[in-house]
Amino acid sequence: MFKKMKETQMRQFSSKLVGKLAGATLAAAIAFSGASVAQAAGEYEKPLDVQWGWEGPFGTFDRASLQRGFQVYKEVCSACHGLKYLKYRNLGDEGGPGFSEAEVKAIAAAYQVKDGPNDDGDMFERPAQPKDTFKYPFENEQLGRLANNGAYPPDLSLMTKARDGGADYLYSLLVGYEDAPADMQMQPGMNYNKYFSGYQIAMAQPLYPDSVEYADGTEASVDQMAKDVTTFLHWAAEPKLEARKSTGFIVMTFLVILAGLLYFTQRKIWSDQH
Template identity: 55%
Template sequence: MVGFRSLKALVLGAGLVAGLGVQAPALAAGGEIHLPDTRFSFDGLFGHFDRASAQRGFQVYKEVCSSCHGMHQLSYRNLRDLGLSENEVAGIAATVQVMDGPNDEGQFVERAGRASDRFHAPFPNEKAARAANNGAYPPDLSVIAKAREGGADYLHALLVGYEEPPAGMQLGAGMHYNKYFPGHQIAMPAPLNSDGQVEFHDGTKSTIDQMARDVSQFLTWAAEPELEQRKAMGVKIILFLTVLGGLAYAVKRKVWADVH
């Protein structure tokens, strides 16, 4: 799952951008957009995922985002990597109904989801998704954190950037003002619209900012779950090359010590 998803991120990025009609944040109409630096736990050379935050982020996705956005590249069993138990994962998967088959009679039957199933899609196809969203197509969120310039900072800013439009600005029909969205007009209404919208299982206060941070953490993990291993390997390689360089220099000094 890890390698496959990372490889496809580059390919799917362009399609996801086209799906929303999004350009890079720095190329927004009317000037450059400066994203706030959210400072996530996974930033920096020694960064790591905050699994408690990512679990809360999955809860936000499940209760808010999943009604419109799918995450087809993830299976429910992947949630074990966030620290969820097998029973918890099985319980989450069992809340959805999937079509399975054909059986011995050649029929497709509906059954409860299993841990091995992909995340349940909210719509059967793109046309159904557009019909339910006034023509806009909600993209799959599996690699959205890799497909947007700014990554998690952009996702967080987008979710907290809804506000009333400036005086004199005319919004298009069905559009909403967002100060961090390119062009500032977005078809998606504010998904996080009030504090306490999601009641976190761990008791964390669910402000709009907290929910946006947590779901951004979860979406970054979903797009790049191997990030911690990659950083750990990078540190090891740097240490190895540092030691190797020191040894090579010491050998060079020893070999050429008598040459003037």
């Protein structure tokens, strides 16, 4: 009798164990399958390798390119994307686009910003001043999504630092719009871009030939505008880049001189020792 009970218990234990193993195997298979699908959905081409003037220990920004890039941002990008960490006065900072004080005031005054409350407790609008941050295109996220088919346009202040690939990725994205392959099923409202994860992006192509008329007469090709606005946005993400490099060069020079002085001092002090 006890033998039969023991056999029954063993069979029940074996059944539970097999069930658990089968369940674990199925879960692993589903997870692997889901990961494969997710990986396929996240495929994209490697960003182009662009040589930027600010790269390297002595690299600096091209002032003309920064000003053209600001023009592209103002006339094309600012309708949807903000720069919440940048103030208008930064456009005149050393190491920046190099706008004069009068130009900065004029640029800021072209925008109306909300201020207040006044003495009556009411909010009011006034022309922006150099001390103000760049005006955001939408009052809140809901309005931003409503205007862009449910997709909220990201802030561009740190875009070249936040995305893998940095400036190369942003430039590639701007020039990567193409007609979708015939065998690719596009989702409603999406656009084909070979440098975007999954190849489908909600943002419509922003740059077309002569989208802007450059003040300096430069031909506004898609490639030129993409390079200029990427340069401007990289400066926006790292406005103290040139100052940092300059300080680093001074520090390294000082350390080299100090190391030399210490070496010759050590030789002098221990010169009579053998």
